[in-house]
Amino acid sequence: MKRTFRFSTALVIGGVLLVPTRTPKAASALPTIEQFLAPGTPIEIVSAKKADRIAWTAYEHGLRNVYTASAPAFTPVRLTNVTRDDGVELSDVSMSDDGSVVVFVRGTQPNREGWVANPTADPAGAQRTIWAARTSGGGAWKLGEGTTPALSPDGRSVLFSKEGQIYRYEVRLKPDTTGTAAVGNAKLAEKPDTTGTAATGNAKSAVVSGFSRTPLVKAWGTNGTPVWSPDGTKFAFVSNRVDHALIGIYTVATRSVSFLSPSVDHDSSPTWSPDGKRVAFIRRPGTPFGLQAHQGAGSIGNPDGPAYNPLTALRGGGRGGRGGQAGRGRGDSDAQRGDDARPGLFSAAFTGGYTLSFWVADVAGGEGREFWHALKDDKDFTAMSTITWADRDHVIFEAEPREWTRWYSVPVTASSSEAPPIELTPGEGAVEQAAVSADGRTLFYSTNAGDIERRHVWKVATSGGGAEQLTKGDTIETYPVALASGKQVAVLGGDAKRPFGVGLVPASGGAANYIYPSLDGFPIDAEVVPQLVMTKAADGMDIHNQLFVPKDLKPGEKRPAIVFVHGGPVRQMLLGYHYMHFYHVAYAVNQWLASRGYVVMSVNYRSGIGYGKSFRTAPNTGGRGNAEYQDVVAGGKHLQSRPDVDPNRIGIWGLSYGGVLTSQALARNSDIFKVGVDLAGVHLWGSSLDPDNVSYKASTISAIDTWKSPVLLVHGDDDRNVQFSQTTGLVQLLRAHNVYHELIVFTDDTHEPLLHKRYLYAFNRLEEFIGRFLKGAAPRSTAGQ
Numbered sequence: 107m108k109r110t111f112r113f114s115t116a117l118v119i120g121g122v123l124l125v126p127t128r129t130p131k132a133a134s135a136l137p138t139i140e141q142f143l144a145p146g147t148p149i150e151i152v153s154a155k156k157a158d159r160i161a162w163t164a165y166e167h168g169l170r171n172v173y174t175a176s177a178p179a180f181t182p183v184r185l186t187n188v189t190r191d192d193g194v195e196l197s198d199v200s201m202s203d204d205g206s207v208v209v210f211v212r213g214t215q216p217n218r219e220g221w222v223a224n225p226t227a228d229p230a231g232a233q234r235t236i237w238a239a240r241t242s243g244g245g246a247w248k249l250g251e252g253t254t255p256a257l258s259p260d261g262r263s264v265l266f267s268k269e270g271q272i273y274r275y276e277v278r279l280k281p282d283t284t285g286t287a288a289v290g291n292a293k294l295a296e297k298p299d300t301t302g303t304a305a306t307g308n309a310k311s312a313v314v315s316g317f318s319r320t321p322l323v324k325a326w327g328t329n330g331t332p333v334w335s336p337d338g339t340k341f342a343f344v345s346n347r348v349d350h351a352l353i354g355i356y357t358v359a360t361r362s363v364s365f366l367s368p369s370v371d372h373d374s375s376p377t378w379s380p381d382g383k384r385v386a387f388i389r390r391p392g393t394p395f396g397l398q399a400h401q402g403a404g405s406i407g408n409p410d411g412p413a414y415n416p417l418t419a420l421r422g423g424g425r426g427g428r429g430g431q432a433g434r435g436r437g438d439s440d441a442q443r444g445d446d447a448r449p450g451l452f453s454a455a456f457t458g459g460y461t462l463s464f465w466v467a468d469v470a471g472g473e474g475r476e477f478w479h480a481l482k483d484d485k486d487f488t489a490m491s492t493i494t495w496a497d498r499d500h501v502i503f504e505a506e507p508r509e510w511t512r513w514y515s516v517p518v519t520a521s522s523s524e525a526p527p528i529e530l531t532p533g534e535g536a537v538e539q540a541a542v543s544a545d546g547r548t549l550f551y552s553t554n555a556g557d558i559e560r561r562h563v564w565k566v567a568t569s570g571g572g573a574e575q576l577t578k579g580d581t582i583e584t585y586p587v588a589l590a591s592g593k594q595v596a597v598l599g600g601d602a603k604r605p606f607g608v609g610l611v612p613a614s615g616g617a618a619n620y621i622y623p624s625l626d627g628f629p630i631d632a633e634v635v636p637q638l639v640m641t642k643a644a645d646g647m648d649i650h651n652q653l654f655v656p657k658d659l660k661p662g663e664k665r666p667a668i669v670f671v672h673g674g675p676v677r678q679m680l681l682g683y684h685y686m687h688f689y690h691v692a693y694a695v696n697q698w699l700a701s702r703g704y705v706v707m708s709v710n711y712r713s714g715i716g717y718g719k720s721f722r723t724a725p726n727t728g729g730r731g732n733a734e735y736q737d738v739v740a741g742g743k744h745l746q747s748r749p750d751v752d753p754n755r756i757g758i759w760g761l762s763y764g765g766v767l768t769s770q771a772l773a774r775n776s777d778i779f780k781v782g783v784d785l786a787g788v789h790l791w792g793s794s795l796d797p798d799n800v801s802y803k804a805s806t807i808s809a810i811d812t813w814k815s816p817v818l819l820v821h822g823d824d825d826r827n828v829q830f831s832q833t834t835g836l837v838q839l840l841r842a843h844n845v846y847h848e849l850i851v852f853t854d855d856t857h858e859p860l861l862h863k864r865y866l867y868a869f870n871r872l873e874e875f876i877g878r879f880l881k882g883a884a885p886r887s888t889a890g891q
Contacts (some may be wrong), residue, residue: 136702137629139869142694143167143862145605146623148598149687150197153587154205155259155544159241160587160596161185161208162608163196164623165687168862170196172210173608174241175621177591180610182622185239186246193225193860194232198254201241202261207277209238209249209257209264214856217826225822225860227853236264238277249275254330259338267330271321272343272356323356323363331374332356335382340469342366342376342385349393353385355469366467367474373465377495379518380546386466386501386518388493389476391454396446455482462488464501466518478516478523487514487527496568497546502530504537509718511536513549515568528570531555536715542568543588550576550586550595554716559638559650559681563597563611576615583611583618584685600683603633606690632657632701636681639707641740647724649737650717651744652679652708654700659750666755666880667705667745669771669779670696671738673762675727678716679708688761688858695869702873703881705751707744711737711767729791729801735770742771742778754780755880759872761785762828762857769806769817769836776814781879783872785820786828786857789836810839816846818875820868822855848875 146166153160158177163170168191173182185208188194198211213234214223224232236255239246249255252266252273264275323329327347334341339359345352353366353373366373366385370392376385446452455461459482467474480487486507493503500515505527514527531537535555542549549568552561556575563583566573576595577583583599592613599618600606605628609618636652643649656665672679672689684690696706710716711734712724726733738758746753758779760768765787771779792801802808817840821833833849840847850871852864859865 137632139698140866141629142698145625145628147606147687147690148608150199151585151587151596151598152199152201153589153596154201155203156590157205158589158591159205161199161201163199172208180621191862200257202257203259206241207238207261208241209255211236211253217824223824223856223860225855256332258334265332270328272323272329272332274322333376335378337382344374349398353387364472366472375492377493379495380498384466384468386493386495389463389465391456391461394450394452394454396452476523477518477520496542500568502568506719513537513540515570530566531573539585541587544590550588552584552586576611582680582682598685602635602682603630606683633697634700641744643736643740647712649740650710651741652681654696654706656700656703664752665703665705665750667751668699669741669758670708671760671764671767673764675713675763676715678710678714707741709738709741729804732804738767738771739775757781757876757880759783772815772817773806773809773813779815781816781876783818786825788828789832807839810843813845816879818848820850822852824854825857827857
């Protein structure tokens with residue numbers, strides 16, 4: 107008998123939309139999702155340049171804190187004291203050269219309207235602030251509002267950009283005689299924190315940070331990305347002046363600014379030589395007339411007035427920053443650009459035809475010279491945005507010239523600026539994270555070369571030579587940072603059953619010794635080792651998948667199954683815990699679902715990373731044709747064909763791009779996918795509602811008439827990655843087509859829940875919702891209740 111499911115009456119409590127659901131049977135013997143997500147997860151890790159000390163930020167069931175550890179014992183010490191699940195993220199951690207000071211940021215990036223995420227709905231709002239802590243203890247203190255701090259080598263000053271200018275916090279200790287807590291501005295005071303939401307130091311002392319309300323560097327243009335010299339006496343910065351950009355040098359002692367080899371071109375990515383006497387940087391051609399957005403009426407100088415495009419004005423267009431363009435199509439200037447062959451008008455290149463070069467300049471005199479450039483019409487080495495000065499004579503950079511992302515080196519003293527870069531990281535695999543040793547001579551990096559489904563750490567001389575693998579086997583190691591002594595490398599890693607932690611690897615190679623977190627109470631015995639399963643899509647594409655088979659599966663038994671699709675799509679799920687926080691959580695969820703009897707398959711569909719540039723840039727994906735969806739179908743059909751899976755009991759879940767593919771599966775193949783959970787998915791590519799438009803036909807909503815399977819939708823309404831309107835619009839269609847759905851709306855929350863309790867709520871609802879349709883009887887219609 108055909109069933110019709112309708113939307114049930116819902117209730118919003120505390121920002122969570124609650125829907126009547128069937129109470130699941132108790133399963134006290136099984137581990138809970140709380141247990142699977144209990145261990146602390148390290149997020150960022152840094153090391154000191156002159157001491158064997160590391161620091162990292164950690165997520166501990168909603169508590170976000172900063173830790174440090176030093177030689178020889180490397181015992182973890184918590185520097186902050188966050189004791190509440192407050193949803194305030196930590197980022198941008200850095201450490202002074204001697205390891206005595208750690209600086210970090212609390213608060214999310216502002217959304218498109220300029221608001222910092224406020225998931226607890228604090229009526230006072232939320233801030234993005236810079237904090238500091240002494241590794242010797244005593245608590246952390248707030249320096250003040252700001253982002254992307256640049257800590258001086260001696261730990262005494264922090265630079266940051268604000269409204270296009272550069273400011274400074276000066277950090278100094280002095281006795282607390284007021285009884286107030288440490289704050290970022292000497293003129294302000296706060297009472298000691300009694301809420302447990304932030305660490306404020308001890309009762310006997312406080313830290314005062316001097317903050318000038320006027321910029322340290324106030325210059326024309328948008329000034330930012332300050333980089334300290336090795337001795338801390340100067341810093342370099344980029345001054346973007348729209349049609350060109352300069353590298354500035356600020357000298358602390360004289361409070362003066364100078365510019366290195368100023369030109370009409372765009373300079374970026376300043377990096378200091380080890381002796382602090384030279385700065386290398388990237389140079390690209392300046393902006394040609396055809397691409398300039400002139401101010402005023404195109405008169406000489408820099409008149410006031412809104413942005414103005416002379417090409418549009420000549421055609422009677424309006425004034426505006428985009429040349430009076432209307433709608434979403436190409437503007438007149440774009441059309442002319444494609445047809446105009448006059449050199450230098452719509453295109454820009456250096457003499458010789460190349461468009462990217464590396465320069466080096468003496469800081470004392472400011473004179474510079476080119477030491478390397480890409481070749482004319484080069485497509486391999488034109489996308490780099492950052493270079494790093496390594497040893498005395500080399501700069502290194504990351505590029506993806508062909509199939510794999512690699513690191514390269516260029517000698518600053520090269521006799522020819524056209525010599526090809528030196529390839530540092532060979533092998534069939536991509537390099538994802540890299541760090542340079544304290545002396546600049548060694549590059550440590552994480553790659554899947556030689557083990558395509560995992561990550562391991564390698565090292566190579568920055569001047570070139572043979573690369574050496576440091577870790578191997580069935581483990582996963584990422585984010586290497588070198589210790590000052592050169593004896594060890596700190597990593598973030600784990601394996602198929604061990605959640606990610608902070609480990610120490612001998613610089614000569616070997617297994618990681620993990621110092622954090624404790625796994626007491628973690629249900630490691632309930633986990634399984636996922637299997638690599640290959641499937642073939644309808645067009646012949648080979649797809650890599652991870653399969654979780656329940657431990658208690660008996661011969662001849664057929665279990666319900668679930669497909670998991672990751673987001674991104676530039677992600678790769680591994681044969682073990684993941685190095686990104688949400689996918690670390692998702693892996694734990696898949697282990698939890700397997701422990702509750704489901705066969706789980708994680709699909710690495712095309713357009714993801716890890717399998718080469720051709721796989722990542724496969725044609726006709728997304729709004730261009732939805733080609734990646736056939737990879738998900740192949741996963742569903744593989745599960746249907748397995749003797750241990752009931753072909754009529756298969757579900758699907760995913761977040762972001764995974765939400766895209768979850769909704770696609772439910773709408774296009776309700777015959778395979780009987781139920782799904784769509785977290786923050788996109789349901790309409792672009793804006794066209796024309797049924798014949800390619801992007802519309804590739805969208806989920808084009809198949810709304812065939813959507814029969816029930817769905818649980820989860821979305822935060824302050825999502826900065828996927829517009830919340832994607833869920834708003836979908837719900838209207840689901841209602842109109844009588845598709846059974848339930849909804850969880852997390853108010854003031856982002857793409858991924860910031861509050862741990864919301865993670866727990868969402869995943870418990872996920873398991874209950876899927877289980878209701880795959881393990882139990884489906885609910886009756888609740889329409890009209």
